[in-house]
Amino acid sequence: MGRDWTRRELVERLGAAGLLGSLAGCPSDDPGPGPDEQTPTPRTPGPTPESETPLDVERQTEEWPPDAERYGTVVDVAEAGGDTGGSESVLPILESIDPDDTLVRFPPGEYRLDGSWRVEEFERLAIVGPEATITTDPGITGPLFGLGGDGDARDLAISGLTFDFRRADTGPRPIYAAVEDGLAVSDVTVRGEMDLDQDGMRFGVTREEGTGVVRRLRMPDGGDPRFTNTGCYVGEDHRGHVAFADCRIDGFPDNGLYASPAVGRVDVVGGVYRNSGVSNVRVSGPATVRGVTVRCDEARRSVPNMRGIRLREGSGVLVENCRVVMEKVTASDGGITCAKWLDEATIRDTHVTVAADDVPAVWAKEPDAVGADVRRHPIQLRGLTVDGSAARGAAVKVSYRDGTLIEDLCLCQSGLDRDGVHVLASADGVLRRANITVTGRPLVTRRAPLARRDVRLHSLGRIGALGGPSCGCR
Structure with a gap:
């Protein structure tokens, strides 16, 4: 089979091309008026292509699983x-397979692997087992399926x-999969x-x-907090x-979905x-986080710093409808x-509830450095709703972030001594x-000239906190 046919079958028929295309586009600048850690990975993202075939992300793929x-x-x-x-281990059988243009079918049953099945080079490999369970022996470190990597895959x-x-x-590690093109993973579960x-x-x-597309990955049982392990990782390559x-990823000590090293x-x-600790979803630009639910x-x-969504570095980051x-x-x-290495991000039409005391809903931290080519409003909070009973601290914090835009904000917090927006x-x-x-x-500014329009500020005091405030917005 030719290369063009392969791409259609494993990407377009899965809806990957449409899904990826519909997410491409970075947030635009504001048109209206207006006055831890680690050494970051070098990033040189190019322009993001616009969608040619928008896809409803809820659409199911009738052709999945792959047709033998x-x-x-x-x-x-x-x-x-x-x-x-x-x-008995089935590893010897897997190691005898020529992976090119091959579908490996696991019929219903339980299959034990006592080591890693590693295949570095292949073209058109499918592994299917909708009623198959993979087990292993104590102490086996994996990956159980090591597919691609340094080879031509x-x-x-x-x-x-x-x-x-x-x-x-x-x-x-259940699966390590690094391929040049055409990654399609669906309905994989870890129990x-x-x-x-x-x-x-x-x-x-x-x-x-x-x-590539990873659909409906399920990892609901997490990791042992004795180890600083990540649920799912997108690496530097x-x-x-x-x-x-x-996807669903729960309860890992060191990040749920850890994608910020990716270029x-x-x-x-x-x-x-x-x-999950450190962050439940962690990305760097260019990236989109859309329609995601995060709950702590x-x-x-031993599960540290339980952030919801962490925007680590770069630009072209959009958080929407979360x-x-x-x-x-x-x-x-x-x-x-927003970590100190982040240059630009838009957070819009998103609802954050905070009941944990001293925890901000959104915090744009002091930047380590900001490039000269950033847009007029590098950090934009648009259509943000914040509620909950958290006490103390501030709900929204902006530190040393020139040109921050906050518009269409509904903020209502009922805990004692809770502030609204801090801009420093x-x-x-x-x-x-x-x-x-x-x-x-409601609003604290320190060395922070802030152009305001149509802003309503209400302080309930300690008595107001007892019955909970009525926000009167939306």
Whole structure:
């Protein structure tokens, strides 16, 4: 089969091209009037292409899982002699497979791997097992499926596998997949807490023009807090465009979806991310986080700084139509944070509820350095709703961020001594169409000239906090 046909089957038929294209476009500048850590990865993102085939991200893909008739070779692991009861390892069978133009089928059953199946070079490889469970032995570190990497690998489809790590001392990296183009992962589940000192999934697209989609990845049982492990990682070798759609990742000590080292574009669309440390969703520009739900409501010991969404560095970052709930945390410096290496970001039409005391809903931190080519309003908060019963501190914090734009803000916090918006040492800021109701000071500016228009400020004081405020916005 030719290269063009391969791309259609493994990318366009999955809806990847439309999904990625519909997310491409960075937020535009404001047209209206207006007056930890680590050494960041070098980033040189180019222009983002506009969508040619917009796709409703809720659309299901009828052609998924991959059709065996589209592959030159089909290997049925059970028919090849594999044990479907999980007693004998099927690794020797996998290692005997020629991966090119091959679909590997795991029929219903349990399959044990006592080591890593590593395939560095291939073209058109599919692994399918909608009723198959993969188990392993205690102490095996994985990855169980090590696909691509330094070799010439492209067009990889993985569908329907369940990894069962409920036994003690199991929980290696299930999948490491790094291909040049055509990554398509769907309906993969990890059961059981990952209790080895090893990170979880890793995905990447290593060519700039390459694309990939990870759909409905499920990792609900998290990782053992004894180890600083990440749930899903997009590494430094990622140069293309990958989207995570409708995934669920819960309870990892060191980031849920950790995509900020990636040089290429990462988009996160829909899905639920809960109770991970450092951040539940972590991206750098260019990136989009759209329609995502983040909830922190379980404070486990040794799970640090439970941020909701962390915007790490770069520009061209958009957070849109997201729901962030910060109820209970070990510690946290924000529901949505803009790290000091971040140049530009837009947060719009997003609702943040904070019940954890001293935790801001949004914090744009003092920048390490800002490039000369940033837009007029580098940090933009548009259509932001903040509510909840958090006490003390401020709901929105802006520190040393010149030109910050805040518009269409509804902020209502009922906890004692809770302030609204703090702007520190930030010139040329704009606040317009804002309704702020808190028990403390609605607006605090220090060395921060702020152009205001249509701003309503309400301070309820301690008595008002008892019954909860009525915001009167939206």
